[in-house]
Amino acid sequence: MPMQTMPKPLFKTPNLLQIAMPMGGLGAGCVCLNGYGGLQDFSIRHRPHNSALPDTHRPTHAAFAVLHLKNGPAKLLEGPIPIEKIYNQGLKAQGFRQGQYEGIPRFANAEFENGFPFGHVRLHHDDVPLNVEITGWNPFIPLDDISSGLPCAMLEYKFENRSSKTVEFEFSTHLSHLAAPLKVTTFNAILPATAGQGGGIHFWNDLPPHDEDFGTAALYSLSPDPKIKAMWFRGGWFDAMSVLWRELSSGTFRENNGDLESEPDARNGGSILHAATLEAGQSITFPIAICWHFPNSRQSYGLDAACASACDCAPTWRPFYAGQWKDAGQVAQHVAENYAVLREKTHRFADALWDSTLPAPVLDAIASNLAILKSPTVLRLENGNVWGWEGCFTDAGCCSGTCTHVWNYAQAMPHLFPALERTLREQELLRSRDERGHVNFRAALPDGSPPHSYHAAADGQLGGILKLWRDFHICGDEKWLQSLFFAAKSSLDFCIETWDPQRCGALFEPHHNTYDIEFWGPDGMCGTIYIGALAAFADLARELGHDGAPYEELARRGAQFLDEQLWNGEFYAQKVQWEGLRDTSFAQKMAEVDESSAETLKLQKAEGPKYQYGTGCLSDGVIGAWMAQIYGIEAPFNRGRIRENLRAIFTHNFKNDLSDHVCTQRPGYAHGSEAGLLLCTWPRGEKPTLPFVYSDEVWTGIEYQVASHLIEEGLVEQGLAIVSAVRARYDGRVRNPFNEYECGSYYARAMASYALLNSLSGFRYDAVSQTLFFGPKVEVKGEFRTFFCVASGYGTLALRGDELEIELIDGELVVKRAILTLGGESRDITWHLRDK
16 A cells, blocks of 8 residues: 555535634643634633533633734634534524624634644635634643643734735734633733743732632733733623724724723723734734633542532642643743744654654544643643543533543553653552552542542453553663552452452453443453453563563463353354352342343343343454554464454444444444444344443544554554544534544543554554564555654654664664564664754
8 A cells, every 4th residue: 555645634614613623731721723713612720611511691711813904804813603603502592692702704714724733724815915824732742741731822823915015904812811700800910021022911810829710811922012901991791892893993902001990790801912014925923822820629539428528628739730830921931932942842743743654544533632632631730640531521521530441542641741651550550559459440639549439440450550561661660660560460469359260361250341331251352451461460570570470371371261262253252151250249139030020130130231242243352452462562362363353343343334323322423324333243143132331332442442453463454444434523514623522522542543653653662672663554665654752752763665764853762673574574674863
């Protein structure tokens, strides 16, 4: 399959409707750039604030920009509002008064280009002689979690004179008071210029410094000679916007320093204006920063029940950025002083990622889902630890605690920010584990030890052992491994004793998993994770001079059991079992069922426990083999059968058209004529009356996991077909290309898409042995080029014939050996470092 550099995704009407690209810091909140150039979804207070949130009569946060041509019209620097939003996302019968600027004249045409972490909106209007491009971004620099965690959104407004005449105009940008909760006195002041140019507005309130609503915000221009209105007109109803528009459209902008008295019901905000003159063909760019700083949160999860019921008991915690900068004004000044460097480093990362010969849908899937790291799904505590939701509802996170079996799939953070990923291993093994070895699969917020009254999640707890191996081999830090080794042993031994007490190498006892139910009896999904975890831990034990043989032997028995007991000639199934177990609860319950029992009990007596998959073909039914394969763990799987299992998954579960598919669960993930990979099918019949609860759904995280595994096993066309289907569904019209949702928006499992990069390129770096592995899974004609990132640096790899060129963009890379695998054959290869 010949490869060539692919263009970035470009969206035009009607595919601008759902676009909302997060711009913010990792764990610091975000503001979204929408498809037509506007800003929405100000999720800046440690919780989501997505556009589907029902609005009150009080206008929500607003940020917008205006162009005024001298002796000509003034226009909002946005394209047309999609007609679907006029009613559905406005105040409906209230006639749309979200930001009070929606009725301002706009540009006639807009298009959006996705180059995440950059988003580009281009505006055009026949009567405006300027080409306008809006670029939204936030620092995204691999391995630099400080810069990548800045609580700010960057915007660049570029104007180019396409006419043959001189054009004079005014550009202005506007921000409502982001630190203005109801019934609180607010303040505004001018932020002085930094490094001799620019200036802006600082917003704050008079709440006590430890109040959850205390905070600051800033609007800052990096261009010289700004005119600043630090506070809008103080009036009721629509007065502030009416007066502001009158000034902007007539060229009579009035400055003030913000010391005017703020009236309680007035719409507070501030504005910055620049005047410019462009000769024919000239252009100018105005960089703008929107910054926020809310240093307190009282969100808490996983606390003692008695404590959690008392609202005064919830502890206050601080976000990581609050320990780096004292307020939003300081953030703005930091941005201004370092803007060129931050932009250059982010641009170098973006260029390295996108300037690749990987297929376009793959690049799209990888880059777009990195936005999850900048979304409200991810929080970061003052001590630097990461904590995540599974996803985000409109006004709150969904499913707390960096859920281990959801984050099992996510592969972006361990490669791009490995130090942050290691904090998750420390949370699991040191604070979420009790003396028995039980790991609560939902970590507490703020940092601490959660209760252990709920059952463990087999896939999540065992997956943690595999991820410990991965993270150690990414960083190569033996002291870090030593600090977690005995905790990991305790965790794994708990799993063995709880679910495999007979040491058969299979999970017989009922085991909770990512489908929010328990599997009764051994299955391929959790079973392969178990085998992979045993093999991984045996290797880690040997690395530290301990005896890994018992775990290695148990892994071997598990692989044998998998082949002898669960293989049906096409794929690994589940052997549903409830009798002869240590857990006799179901058997005892069934013994009491009679004609007077509830119908669900009668059904279970006839079919067995609810919510199993039995003889079904489960899409992530060999996920443990995938994890071992992409991490580099030598596990005793039957690779031939794993490959056949993957073929069966694609054959039975991938549908090019779902029009005739029945889904009584949550059909909005893939619907109608769309294509997608079903979670499970029963090609041999015997589908339970009540299969596991999500079985007929389509989840992008599992689609990417399966696609990556198919590619790893040489089934490249099938893997790419799945990826193409996913990205076709997230087309901007039906769904947001930056928001692959599952149980909530910006769902963490979707970061499985990053695995596609390593699977297609065959790239892996083992920091322990300092060995670089490479092996494109596609036909290489001329050149194969891809991005890479290791714990010590990042850059690009280019393969030309037998020569491997490494361009290191930042950091360092120690390579003692480079191994190239093509056509199933591996050999050492020469390489050289390209000068920066």
